Amino acid sequence: MSLAPFLLAWRTTPLHDREVVDALVDPAHAGPSPQLTAALRDWPGTYYWSTEPDGRHLVLTRATRQVREAWLRHALLLAITFFLTTMSGAVISGALPARLGVLFNPTAWDLEFFGAWVHGFTFSLPLLAILLAHELGHYLTGRRYQVDVSPPHFIPGPPMPIGIGTFGAFIRLRTILSDRRQLLDIGAAGPLAGFVVALPVLWIGLALSQHALQLGPGSMMIESGWGPIWLGDSVVTLAVRHLARLGSGPLILHPTAFAGWLGMFVTMLNLLPIGQLDGGHILYSAAPKMHQRVARIFWVVVILLGYFSKSWLAWGIIVLLLSRGQFSHPPVLDAYRPLPRSRWWVLAASLLLFILTFAPAPWL
Numbered sequence: 046m047s048l049a050p051f052l053l054a055w056r057t058t059p060l061h062d063r064e065v066v067d068a069l070v071d072p073a074h075a076g077p078s079p080q081l082t083a084a085l086r087d088w089p090g091t092y093y094w095s096t097e098p099d100g101r102h103l104v105l106t107r108a109t110r111q112v113r114e115a116w117l118r119h120a121l122l123l124a125i126t127f128f129l130t131t132m133s134g135a136v137i138s139g140a141l142p143a144r145l146g147v148l149f150n151p152t153a154w155d156l157e158f159f160g161a162w163v164h165g166f167t168f169s170l171p172l173l174a175i176l177l178a179h180e181l182g183h184y185l186t187g188r189r190y191q192v193d194v195s196p197p198h199f200i201p202g203p204p205m206p207i208g209i210g211t212f213g214a215f216i217r218l219r220t221i222l223s224d225r226r227q228l229l230d231i232g233a234a235g236p237l238a239g240f241v242v243a244l245p246v247l248w249i250g251l252a253l254s255q256h257a258l259q260l261g262p263g264s265m266m267i268e269s270g271w272g273p274i275w276l277g278d279s280v281v282t283l284a285v286r287h288l289a290r291l292g293s294g295p296l297i298l299h300p301t302a303f304a305g306w307l308g309m310f311v312t313m314l315n316l317l318p319i320g321q322l323d324g325g326h327i328l329y330s331a332a333p334k335m336h337q338r339v340a341r342i343f344w345v346v347v348i349l350l351g352y353f354s355k356s357w358l359a360w361g362i363i364v365l366l367l368s369r370g371q372f373s374h375p376p377v378l379d380a381y382r383p384l385p386r387s388r389w390w391v392l393a394a395s396l397l398l399f400i401l402t403f404a405p406a407p408w409l
Contacts, residue, residue, distance in 0.1 A: 129210030134168025136205035143270020168300035175308035182238030232326030243308025250302025340372035
């Protein structure tokens with residue numbers, strides 16, 4: 046059944062991966078009417094409603110191209126990242142020595158090595174679960190809107206004591222988004238999904254942690270093999286430690302607790318309202334004209350936070366390089382379309398999540 050009888054006007058925008066139709070609905074069918082509801086069942090794609098000054102609109106999307114993904118490459122990157130993060134977990138747990146001659150020399154990886162390596166599962170499995178949940182939040186939401194989005198790319202990194210075995214993960218948006226609603230939903234879905242997984246991981250891990258005998262600059266520490274690494278608190282880590290009745294003394298984090306702490310740290314970093322970080326997407330969706338100005342202010346705040354933790358200086362430089370010094374955001378197809386009231390809770394939840402996970406001095 047054609048939708049034309051129910052519409053006053055429409056505009057079709059062909060993109061490389063899909064076709065987007067912005068349609069002004071006849072007020073007689075804007076309820077929607079039973080006839081329009083029946084016609085929409087036959088639409089070969091997705092749609093949603095938008096209330097605008099001139100009336101009720103339908104935003105309809107229909108895929109026009111199927112992308113063949115390099116799934117083997119994604120699986121290989123995930124496997125390498127799993128191996129290296131498991132190695133890091135084994136070092137944190139004390140099962141593997143932090144000797145570079147052993148960790149970076151495949152000829153030394155014998156049965157004894159792998160017998161110790163498996164102790165790192167308590168770190169790698171929860172950490173990758175958090176990162177995967179975060180990226181799948183972006184990916185599945187993008188697929189629901191039928192936009193061209195890549196599967197998660199995991200980035201391997203050096204294991205402990207140099208790194209944690211990964212530099213994180215990301216997805217690629219390979220097309221322009223239709224409007225700010227899509228940008229908000231896709232941008233916020235990652236941090237929200239990652240937090241849902243990170244919270245129980247943190248709780249379980251803290252319950253398995255031990256009280257430290259030594260005092261230090263922070264409230265939590267991990268053993269890197271080259272000495273302790275002290276970590277700072279956010280509101281959520283303070284709250285979970287209080288609810289778990291772990292007292293106020295410093296803790297030696299179990300590898301699972303460190304994975305949960307990293308999950309909160311990654312959530313906080315991604316929610317910084319700068320450039321094309323998740324927080325930058327959310328900020329642009331709420332106030333596109335203010336995005337660049339607010340992003341620059343927050344970048345200055347990040348640099349000033351380097352007084353409390355030198356790690357902020359490193360993140361500030363990384364964000365500056367990734368943004369090429371502009372902190373700008375690519376446009377959406379219909380920036381004029383207002384955010385619906387139904388999405389205000391997403392903005393509020395994102396702001397609350399940033400406050401809960403913010404750590405003024407994460408690495409001490």
